[in-house]
Amino acid sequence: MTVRVQEAPFDLGAEVSQFTNTSHDVGAVVTFTGIVRDLTTRDLAVMEIEHYPGMTEKALQKIVDQANERWSLADVLVIHRYGKMAPGDQIMMVATASAHRQDAFEAAQFLMDYLKSRAPFWKKEITQDGETWVESKAQDEDALSRW
């Protein structure tokens, strides 16, 4: 189980390849990648992500621990970046490995739902017209109720 919070970009292919090769009793690997998209009607120049060093790692580890308790997982990888990113850049990734696909699929969705509103990250969009903090959505909070 690995949680990484970093400013640097990550190599999605290399991460997934390494994650997939570490165990022989794994029949399923599910991955999710979050990418910076231009949500504004103007041109998004930069997405800046702030986080709470210390709490971020603890919160992510807690979410991973909860996923481990609920599903039969061989391994979990969470990478989340902070700092400045451009549209098209990878922000974060989640990978789950299990013997059968249902555990890996459900755990990945659970991790993403919790990570969106329980890990201390804040996104700011910077355009030519100025800066705007991205607001949380009620549906992100609602998504937790299904678990």
Place this chain on the structure above:
Amino acid sequence: MIDVMYFAWVRERIGLPREQIETSAGTVAELVEELKAREDRYAAAFADTTALRVALDQELSDFSAPLDGVREVAFFPPMTGG
């Protein structure tokens, strides 16, 4: 002394990321009232606490929580990770 940290627009409105505060507040809500009474920028940041979240020693908590033994309080808007 207690470490108080601010993130995202709370940090921008107050104008600093962290500070040490000498307080006798018994709860988070009492601390917020003390801060609001200090200066307009604090009053502006804490105008609507339903729009804010609080963490005590890096664990999510709530505004009615006691501050006994707490070393680090953080205020921030709802999180937008992922």
